[in-house]
Amino acid sequence: METITENQKLKVAKKIKKMFGHMKRSEMEYCPIRDVMALASDKWSILIILYLGYYPVLRFNQLKKKVYGISNKVLSERLKVLESDGYLSRTLYPEVPIRVEYELTDFGHSYLQKILDLSEWVTTYSDQIMANRKKYANAQG
Amino acid sequence: METITENQKLKVAKKIKKMFGHMKRSEMEYCPIRDVMALASDKWSILIILYLGYYPVLRFNQLKKKVYGISNKVLSERLKVLESDGYLSRTLYPEVPIRVEYELTDFGHSYLQKILDLSEWVTTYSDQIMANRKKYANAQG
DNA sequence: AAGAGCAGGTTACCAAAAGTAACTTATATT
DNA sequence: AATATAAGTTACTTTTGGTAACCTGCTCTT
Numbered sequence: 001m002e003t004i005t006e007n008q009k010l011k012v013a014k015k016i017k018k019m020f021g022h023m024k025r026s027e028m029e030y031c032p033i034r035d036v037m038a039l040a041s042d043k044w045s046i047l048i049i050l051y052l053g054y055y056p057v058l059r060f061n062q063l064k065k066k067v068y069g070i071s072n073k074v075l076s077e078r079l080k081v082l083e084s085d086g087y088l089s090r091t092l093y094p095e096v097p098i099r100v101e102y103e104l105t106d107f108g109h110s111y112l113q114k115i116l117d118l119s120e121w122v123t124t125y126s127d128q129i130m131a132n133r134k135k136y137a138n139a140q141g
Numbered sequence: 142m143e144t145i146t147e148n149q150k151l152k153v154a155k156k157i158k159k160m161f162g163h164m165k166r167s168e169m170e171y172c173p174i175r176d177v178m179a180l181a182s183d184k185w186s187i188l189i190i191l192y193l194g195y196y197p198v199l200r201f202n203q204l205k206k207k208v209y210g211i212s213n214k215v216l217s218e219r220l221k222v223l224e225s226d227g228y229l230s231r232t233l234y235p236e237v238p239i240r241v242e243y244e245l246t247d248f249g250h251s252y253l254q255k256i257l258d259l260s261e262w263v264t265t266y267s268d269q270i271m272a273n274r275k276k277y278a279n280a281q282g
Numbered sequence: 283a284a285g286a287g288c289a290g291g292t293t294a295c296c297a298a299a300a301g302t303a304a305c306t307t308a309t310a311t312t
Numbered sequence: 313a314a315t316a317t318a319a320g321t322t323a324c325t326t327t328t329g330g331t332a333a334c335c336t337g338c339t340c341t342t
Contacts, residue, residue, distance in 0.1 A: 004250040009197070012250075015257055016195040019264050028209035032267035033260055034184045041187075041259070043179040047172075054157040056150070060319050068169035071301060076320060086273030096309050097318045107269070109145040109153075114262045116156055118182070118255045119174055123160050126173035128248070132227030201290050212330060217291060237338050238289040285342085292335070300327070311316075 001128070039085060044070055044078050046115055049104065052088060053112045057103045087111055142269070180226060185211055185219050187256055190245065193229060194253045198244045228252055 020033070039045070044067065051066045052058060058066065064075055079102060082088050087108035093099040104112060161174070180186070185208065192207045193199060199207065205216055220243060223229050228249035234240040245253060 001247050001251060003247050009194075009250065012253060012257060013195050015261065016191055019191075019260060021195075025209065031188075031209075032271070033263055034188065036263045036267050036270055037182070037187055037260070038184040040263075041178070041182040043175045046178055046182075047175065050157055050160075053150075054154050054162075061317095068166065068172075071303090072320065073302085073322090074300065077300095084274050084277040085270050086277075092319095095318095097316090098308080098320095100319065106144050107142050107266070107273075109150065110142060110266075111262065112153060114259045116153060118259060119160060119178070120156065121252065121255045122174055122177045122181075125248070125251075126177050129177055129226050130173070132248075133225050136225040136227075202288095212332090213291065214293090214331085215329070218329095233290095238287090239291095239337080241290065283342100285340105287340080288338090290336095293333085294331105295333100296329105296331080298327105298329070300325100302323105302325075304322085304324100306321070307319095309317090312314085 001125075036085070039081050040087065040111065041115075042078075044074060045082060046119065048075075048078055048082065049087060049108060049112050049115055050119065052102060052104045052108070053116070057101050059102070060100055063102065082108075142266075177226070180222050181228065181252065182256075183219075185215060186223060187260070189216075189219055189223065190228060190249060190253050190256055191260065193243060193245045193249070194257070198242050200243070201241055204243065223249075 020028070020031070023031070040049075047067045047070075048063065051063065055062075055066070060075070060079075063079075064070060064072070067075065070078075079088070079090065083090050083102075086105060088102050088104050091101045091103075093101070161169075161172070164172070181190075188208045188211075189204065192204065196203075196207070201216070201220075204220075205211060205213070208216065211219075220229070220231065224231050224243075227246060229243050229245050232242045232244075234242070
């Protein structure tokens with residue numbers, strides 16, 4: 001892990017201050033960062049967005065296969081939330097059997113870039129995190 | 142929202158492929174992205190990391206005041222997980238009364254940079270997301 | 283010496299969210 | 313008439329999250 005300089009830390013602190021340094025106590029209670037992040041950064045939503053970044057168009061059951069382990073219920077819920085927030089579009093083709101296609105909006109693609117940076121970081125360091133966990137678990141006995 | 146070019150989309154798809162294109166079905170079931178993200182990207186953990194990026198050292202009850210609305214129990218849990226994964230360090234001073242200080246590790250600072258990018262994006266677009274939600278809610282009736 | 287206070291939690295309890303598996307709807311095929 | 317299919321929904325169980333009271337080990341006040 002490359003060390004971070006004091007100068008970089010100061011820059012980061014400045015950015016954080018800009019983000020919510022002006023917020024009052026009462027405003028913190030309903031904090032958009034908390035709200036938006038809570039919905040879009042859970043494990044399933046991130047995977048859905050990543051898969052739609054890779055396969056530009058996917059149907060419900062295709063997504064279900066790709067997003068390994070997700071249930072109908074949760075997939076359906078997440079898709080509604082992600083559509084509602086504007087990350088993806090849902091198009092229904094009234095054929096028989098019915099066909100429904102999901103794809104990222106421009107907004108979703110913008111978000112995907114951020115999520116992708118984060119995911120790449122996680123992928124790069126996941127081994128180290130697992131090692132950290134083991135070390136901690138041993139230290140605790 | 143600035144539109145994304147087809148070329149950019151291709152680059153993104155390539156990165157995603159690199160990340161988990163090689164994974165087998167059986168490996169997807171335990172996916173480190175899912176695991177690590179699930180723990181570090183929940184709303185409380187993100188706020189804890191952001192506050193420790195702003196105030197370099199914080200004690201338990203100071204954090205509790207900053208991270209508005211968090212309970213003892215959840216703060217205590219999150220701190221353990223974040224320490225276990227290596228994002229922050231916990232230092233106990235056996236004074237009277239006891240003093241415990243939390244601060245980001247270098248690893249935590251590295252993660253903070255990614256979280257900060259994401260948070261800035263969210264802050265920039267949170268109004269639009271709220272507008273999207275309203276539009277969707279009205280469309281559903 | 284008895285009681286209050288403080289930091290940093292833990293515990294017991296209740297509510298909300300996530301996961302599981304069976305069911306639904308509308309049509310087409312056998 | 314029975315079976316299949318896509319895209320979900322529903323009823324139920326399990327897990328997680330949140331709330332509030334409590335604990336521990338010491339010191340300071342009365």
